[in-house]
Amino acid sequence: MELTHFNETGRARMVDVAEKSDTRRLAVAVGKVLMQSETLALIQQGRIAKGDVLAVAQVAGIMAAKRTWELIPMCHPLLLTGVDLSFSIKPEECSVELTATVSTTGKTGVEMEALTAVSAAALTIYDMCKAVDRGMTIESICLQTKSGGKSGHYQRGGKP
Amino acid sequence: MELTHFNETGRARMVDVAEKSDTRRLAVAVGKVLMQSETLALIQQGRIAKGDVLAVAQVAGIMAAKRTWELIPMCHPLLLTGVDLSFSIKPEECSVELTATVSTTGKTGVEMEALTAVSAAALTIYDMCKAVDRGMTIESICLQTKSGGKSGHYQRGGKP
Amino acid sequence: MELTHFNETGRARMVDVAEKSDTRRLAVAVGKVLMQSETLALIQQGRIAKGDVLAVAQVAGIMAAKRTWELIPMCHPLLLTGVDLSFSIKPEECSVELTATVSTTGKTGVEMEALTAVSAAALTIYDMCKAVDRGMTIESICLQTKSGGKSGHYQRGGKP
Amino acid sequence: MELTHFNETGRARMVDVAEKSDTRRLAVAVGKVLMQSETLALIQQGRIAKGDVLAVAQVAGIMAAKRTWELIPMCHPLLLTGVDLSFSIKPEECSVELTATVSTTGKTGVEMEALTAVSAAALTIYDMCKAVDRGMTIESICLQTKSGGKSGHYQRGGKP
Amino acid sequence: MELTHFNETGRARMVDVAEKSDTRRLAVAVGKVLMQSETLALIQQGRIAKGDVLAVAQVAGIMAAKRTWELIPMCHPLLLTGVDLSFSIKPEECSVELTATVSTTGKTGVEMEALTAVSAAALTIYDMCKAVDRGMTIESICLQTKSGGKSGHYQRGGKP
């Protein structure tokens, strides 16, 4: 077992994937933002009345996914063919759950793009609500499923 | 209690902070990446022999902090005066803990910059190690302390 | 009368504004997107039911304003202190009117930032609706008012 | 008739185009900048003597076209194969007309890239001349022709 | 012999390469940074003890290579499939030699990406060491080899 992102001198490189074939690839990542119940209520009411926090987070996540290769040093640039985000309000644990689905036809997978979409959307929720709740935490960002490419299908064992 | 990031029509805006004074501001954010013990061992050995995952994550986190305002839609642009990141290996829970410290002299706080530094560094750790461990999760990203500005000092209640 | 954006050899330069003082500056720019009545109806209904075109345009305009200096070659970088956008539906001429308000405390004005916010938001409206209406046109992008700085207050003669 | 840029919950998404085929695509967009006759004269003389406003606008338009997907939230990233811009001085209406031609081989059209090239070039003309003419307006930005892809050829009805 | 980056009116354009075929392309560029012997010693010792200048330069060069088309106005966007950088300490001439290897499968070559990687890494070495040695110079940045595409293989005559 070794890390492929390093060259023979032990320095980081962007691994050459030229020999990999262009295949359809999909990745789903999830995560959540824990907050106070009052904050969650503000987000829920917002869509109707005061301002839609999740609409801004949605756009932030999608835009960040496209720029993943600019942010993560050894990530390959990819032409994403699709990005979607969904949010699920969980009143019982006072959280917003985020799910990002990213697809491409290319030589490398889109795990990082899906994880970046979730992270940027979660950070945006924090930013939009921080004036009322500085204690929010971002939890359980992980890869849910992945398909396409040589390494085949990945399905996370259990719910994160 | 209301969200200030929206205008009177309920649409998002970047709040006008022109009246705020330029003060010295500091924020510390933390987070961690949970992984398999073999992955943690690779990271630990890497610095000496095979390739330094955390050196790449360090650079990624610092560079991302400077671009926070490009990623988070309603974030104000700021001239960061300092960014530092540190990592702490926690063998008992198989994790790498990340701490980012960001400072500026400006009209708004640097919480988002510290949280973005932690997020980008954590994502980079995931990227560098994902070939050997797809199940890693990013956990407990939150603000630890914050000082400067009208809202004063913030210290998180307990360890995240 | 001469163009200050060129040096003595006739090549473009970013004019040195170091001697200018940091003052509070504000600019308002406007523009509109003309479209078919069916398209306008879709935008109007969208906020309630199907998808909020203007919420996406709002975010796009604000984010573009912050990056104006990256897009417009001789523009000075500025720390915007506020950006807001508003939209007004004009059924009689089948258009959406856009107004962007940008502020800063700095050495140069924010006209370009306000005009860029309007342009990016207008382009986003086009993008979101182009599947149903390729013939939309973007019209009358201009500066409405400007204040702050040595050149003083500017108020456009009449409604654009 | 509906807007495809939204998911089933009414939130914006970047539509999945993975099933679309890679075809040769071309788009031509136009627009114009109206100004005072003295400003137009400065631009005309500039190329020979004082500084070439349109050369800067040309570069700005081409560079912006390549970054369209960063600016327009739901735009797909594309590898542009060609971008050209041309300017036509119209003394009778005191305007500079801009035409952008963009091509790619890909899964989505390049309308947005052509429109963004025109917009950025027009904004740059404004920026370069604003010290002498704040009243300039950007007018009639629209798609002229488009070819390639499933939706086939589009030709605007009349001169914009 | 003529410059293809200009259109028939003598203005810059991004040449249309749509007719070119997607082939495997590789480029190697080199360069060096000359410095004082004390500075070179600090870099050499750094990896072990004090801080690894070249690790930061490595990441900077790789990240810059991916963004070449954003920096060089008429460069085509490309999906790089691999980027690697190596450094060679030359005590006899007090220099660090840099070599960047870039690959893609695409319609244009990757010379500019390799040259940009070397330039950004060299600038980063300067930045990291400038507090102790302002007189460093960056020398002999050039293309070493290039393969793929219609123009065929290029091999630089002698050592730069």
Place this chain on the structure above:
Amino acid sequence: MELTHFNETGRARMVDVAEKSDTRRLAVAVGKVLMQSETLALIQQGRIAKGDVLAVAQVAGIMAAKRTWELIPMCHPLLLTGVDLSFSIKPEECSVELTATVSTTGKTGVEMEALTAVSAAALTIYDMCKAVDRGMTIESICLQTKSGGKSGHYQRGGKP
């Protein structure tokens, strides 16, 4: 003598400059591109007839200077107040000499911004002419003068 860009664990950091005062700072950097005499002739003729290579390089250099902090990992973001570039044709050694002058009022110097402007402009000259001359080399990029800040005035010993 030690490198300040590293923290106590030997990892890179962006040094905190909050305590430094905002002073007027200026830096001049130079460099040159060596080429075949036919290439130099094309550049010289270009301005009049066929296409102005140096006009494109000028814009590229200015735009890159503003984004230096995005490219060079430990560089502080700065609001540049002025950027200018000039070119000097040296027929005797078949080169184009580049000089970049950058100014700001801020807490850190602008050496890196001036060096980045020269590098990006030199790379652009290479890009615009590479179809006719792949053997060009970029030479002698260095800091010429620097003023402002605690470290005071710097003047390079002799002509590079």
